[in-house]
Amino acid sequence: MSTAGTRSPAADVATRVRYLLRIADTSLVLGQRLGEWIGHAPAIEEDLGLANTALDLIGQARLLLAYAGELEGRGRSEDALAFLREEPDYLNATLAEQPNGDFGDTIVRQFLLDAYQLELFERLATSTDARLAEIAAKAVKETRYHLRFSAGWLVRLGDGTAESQGRVQASLERLWPYTRELFDPDDTDREIAAAGIGPDAAALQAAWSARVDRVLSEATLRRPADSPYRWYGKQGRHSEHLGYLLSDLQYLQRTHPGASW
Amino acid sequence: MYTQGLTEPGVRPATESTPDDAERLRRFEARIEAEEKIEPKDWMPDAYRQTLIRQISQHAHSEIVGMLPEGNWITRAPTLLRKAILIAKVQDEGGHGAYLYSAAETLGVSRAELIDQLLAGRAKYSSIFNYPTLSWADVGAIGWLVDGAAIMNQIPLCRCSYGPYSRAMIRICKEESFHQRQGYDIMLKLARGTAAQRRMAQDALDRWWWPSLMMFGPPDTASQHTALSVRWKIKRFTNDELRQKFVDFTVPQAQFLGLSIPDPALRWDEAAKRHEFGAIDWREFNDVLKGHGPCNRERLAERRAAHDAGRWVREAAVAHAAKRAARAVA
Amino acid sequence: MSDAHDWPLYEIFIRARGGLDHKHVGSVHAADVAMAIEHARDVYTRRLEGVSIWVVRSTDIVASDPADSDALFEPARDKIYRHPTFYEIPKEVETL
Numbered sequence: 001m002s003t004a005g006t007r008s009p010a011a012d013v014a015t016r017v018r019y020l021l022r023i024a025d026t027s028l029v030l031g032q033r034l035g036e037w038i039g040h041a042p043a044i045e046e047d048l049g050l051a052n053t054a055l056d057l058i059g060q061a062r063l064l065l066a067y068a069g070e071l072e073g074r075g076r077s078e079d080a081l082a083f084l085r086e087e088p089d090y091l092n093a094t095l096a097e098q099p100n101g102d103f104g105d106t107i108v109r110q111f112l113l114d115a116y117q118l119e120l121f122e123r124l125a126t127s128t129d130a131r132l133a134e135i136a137a138k139a140v141k142e143t144r145y146h147l148r149f150s151a152g153w154l155v156r157l158g159d160g161t162a163e164s165q166g167r168v169q170a171s172l173e174r175l176w177p178y179t180r181e182l183f184d185p186d187d188t189d190r191e192i193a194a195a196g197i198g199p200d201a202a203a204l205q206a207a208w209s210a211r212v213d214r215v216l217s218e219a220t221l222r223r224p225a226d227s228p229y230r231w232y233g234k235q236g237r238h239s240e241h242l243g244y245l246l247s248d249l250q251y252l253q254r255t256h257p258g259a260s261w
Numbered sequence: 262m263y264t265q266g267l268t269e270p271g272v273r274p275a276t277e278s279t280p281d282d283a284e285r286l287r288r289f290e291a292r293i294e295a296e297e298k299i300e301p302k303d304w305m306p307d308a309y310r311q312t313l314i315r316q317i318s319q320h321a322h323s324e325i326v327g328m329l330p331e332g333n334w335i336t337r338a339p340t341l342l343r344k345a346i347l348i349a350k351v352q353d354e355g356g357h358g359a360y361l362y363s364a365a366e367t368l369g370v371s372r373a374e375l376i377d378q379l380l381a382g383r384a385k386y387s388s389i390f391n392y393p394t395l396s397w398a399d400v401g402a403i404g405w406l407v408d409g410a411a412i413m414n415q416i417p418l419c420r421c422s423y424g425p426y427s428r429a430m431i432r433i434c435k436e437e438s439f440h441q442r443q444g445y446d447i448m449l450k451l452a453r454g455t456a457a458q459r460r461m462a463q464d465a466l467d468r469w470w471w472p473s474l475m476m477f478g479p480p481d482t483a484s485q486h487t488a489l490s491v492r493w494k495i496k497r498f499t500n501d502e503l504r505q506k507f508v509d510f511t512v513p514q515a516q517f518l519g520l521s522i523p524d525p526a527l528r529w530d531e532a533a534k535r536h537e538f539g540a541i542d543w544r545e546f547n548d549v550l551k552g553h554g555p556c557n558r559e560r561l562a563e564r565r566a567a568h569d570a571g572r573w574v575r576e577a578a579v580a581h582a583a584k585r586a587a588r589a590v591a
Numbered sequence: 592m593s594d595a596h597d598w599p600l601y602e603i604f605i606r607a608r609g610g611l612d613h614k615h616v617g618s619v620h621a622a623d624v625a626m627a628i629e630h631a632r633d634v635y636t637r638r639l640e641g642v643s644i645w646v647v648r649s650t651d652i653v654a655s656d657p658a659d660s661d662a663l664f665e666p667a668r669d670k671i672y673r674h675p676t677f678y679e680i681p682k683e684v685e686t687l
Contacts (some may be wrong), residue, residue: 039569163576436638
């Protein structure tokens, strides 16, 4: 952003860790949600597809959390970060923690985030932070496939039966307000962009928006109006759903402190 | 995962009526004798076809239902690596179900039909999945014992006389080898862990040991259907032979873990060079088989709910494909 | 309980590595070809088993009838002179 000249290009460590956690936690929480599906999808092959995406997301979370832990320098491992933080310390996008709902809800959530992550990882692949760039380059390939899966399904459901169109349009209306947060830069985002570590939010939003519009149009779905309400999951202020997700996620680590698995 | 001893009675070599059929049966049996594979379009006796459809579909159903008890622990897995491994494993089970339904379909039955039979409660699946997974150690015990027993059952099936089943089994066995290892690895960590973790591991072994032995099916003396399956090389070892092998393999593994097998009668028979073990409670086996296990109802209800909840999705995909096809023509 | 219509069946062929033929591996159900490719990928290539996928509607495959096997394949049996092992070449002739 425009402040590049007036401030040091290298963001401070706390900011960089915070930024990494935002990306890592979004993958982590989304992967955790997809894990709930396995065994319950509309067809066996869809179980396998959702599981593949979940595995990629958990893999991304592991790489990013391990890096965040190293950067932070307080000896926290990927698992310490994944399992032993308190709720406000998780910095995922609020959209990722929204419940699975029906298959349409899951596909809409997935599509909106896949499109976001693809734009994000493509840009992070040229980050000034070499380690992050390397992780992002791997994630780009995975995310391309995730988007192919979710966009394909969004089109089938949108341009399917009257029932499926009604359902998935409703999912879109329900989940759309959470997209606001993805492109609403705060100090962390600005500092990261200035240091050339992460992308500029406005450019990200334009690319995302164009991509989303193309698929929505093919799916014969209406793009919902932007909502004034903003969510701040990336600053640790979440919806009510994250707490329940974390109590499952953390259950064993919390019950058996210090145990090794 | 697979269980022997499910295949229902009523499978007899059809008393083939015409001399033509008798000749075909003779040639069919000669091919089996010569270890040739039977392929989908080849002539086969109806009893062979029906036995295979039943066995392969029961096996497929077992994989699909088997996703549920372990799936319980995906969201609660204790580390990210364990979570990824468990997702991959449960996913593999779905994949194995898919391979097996695909093999069954080569016999002229549709997957939708087979799934309907399962959901209507008319088809069987391995009873082992009607037991609950109560702790993380159960994920370990299932991999170690249940997958261990399954692999023992499945390896001979790779040589099954029916080509598509045999090929599916080769693929499945290759993939399953990691399942048992990850289970044992979990048990190892628990056995070397805290007192609470060791208790968890012992408790899981206590609950899964006997049901695992039951996975091999009723004793040979009570299993009247084995003979024809063996003759047609659908099955290659008897239930008791495989069960004995499993016990002999598993006892030292339990000893290494420092866990005790819940069978006071278990002892090494030096003369016979094998373990002697206590009597299996076949009444429990039959109860669970008949639907009175701890989780029969939940498992089927969960499968039905998923199937019903997915109907609008499957229909939408068909409707969309039809629209596309119509547009392509226009 | 039955669905009005099940997804059609596709036969799946995978090329394991560059330079090899596509080989039949099984089938998947899918509503359309794009889905068939994705399903084949998720079902049959979870362990790097392939670099290329073909999908074909099962109903589009035309197969020979096993009853015709004798007529189709037996005639090739006695043409042993088509195989290099049929010929005995003197040891001295090395490069043949």
